[in-house]
Amino acid sequence: MVDMVFPEQANHHGTLFGGAALSMMDKLAFLVATRATRRPMVTACSGQIDFRSPVAQGRLVELAGEVVRRGTRSVDVEVRVIAEDLATGERHDSLGGRFTLVAVGGERARPNAVELASPGPEGIGPVSSMVEMVFPGHTNHFGTLFGGQALAWLGKAAFVAAARHARMPVVMAASERIDFHAPVLEGEIVDLAARVLRVGNSSMSVEVIMHAEELLTGQRRLCTRGRFTMVALGYDGRPVPVPQPAEPTC
Structure with a gap:
């Protein structure tokens, strides 16, 4: 998942606000967990959040997540945030954390066939x-x-x-x-x-x-x-x- 750090997400120092960073990470963890289980998921807790380096306003952030533990009704998702300077292409490992999400509601839905678009022009x-x-x-x-x-x-x-x-x-x-x-x-x-x-x-x-x-x-x-x-x-x-x-x- 890719996003941009715009002014409304920055603090008075001109860097990504910690709460906005956690919101991005939680959203990705939710998407990863729901795609992995195909069940309604909610965040139960987050931990091991490590703010390694600040992310300046105007930077691109690339988030990657993977399921690292599966329980009966819960999964743990590790999320990493990479900051990229669009002018130079320089990238830094900026944040990391683990989120536990729990399934709620009924049984898992049965996946349907996936409809794909026709390929676009070669880029x-x-x-x-x-x-x-x-x-x-x-x-x-x-x-x-x-x-x-x-x-x-x-x-x-x-x-x-x-x-x-x-x-x-x-x-x-x-x-x-x-x-x-x-x-x-x-x-x-x-x-x-x-x-x-x-x-x-x-x-x-x-x-x-x-x-x-x-x-x-x-x-x-x-x-x-x-x-x-x-x-x-x-x-x-x-x-x-x-x-x-x-x-x-x-």
Whole structure:
């Protein structure tokens, strides 16, 4: 899971607020535990939280989690947080911790078949992935994900993919096309995959594909696909050249 440290998540020192960091880690632990058990899970406790180094505002944070213990009704999930400087690519192991989650409610749901999207165009470089949970505050009066919130998540994923390619500040210059294929329901998660498709002189075309996943069944469906033009800026605020894709070698 990937996220960005924005000003509202930073303390007066300009670094990631400890409570915001714990919230990110707990969300990932919940997703890992629910995907592993396909049962409703709640956090019972957290421990061994180790704040190794501060994470500055503007850094990207990449969270990784794995189940390290399975009980009859509970699982322990280890979570690590890696901070990345988007300008240099430098990465630091910043936080770690263990969360115990307990299953509540009835029996495990039976997984359904997984619906996958058709593959998108071949891109340049690695895919940047993000996961978000759809809470009541993200939905409209129909109980489905508000379109503006979906666009915000798509834009953030496009920003991460473009900034990782350029290793410099980027801004959105245009939204080329957005297709909403299916609604996303409250309580589902959205899985976003972003990849740079083309590189110009100072601009990049980024495609973002968003799937919805029903956590208790594992069923996935394509919900939204968007394409964005992102432009790299120098520290004077003007467009600057971005690295071109490497030529294939024979």
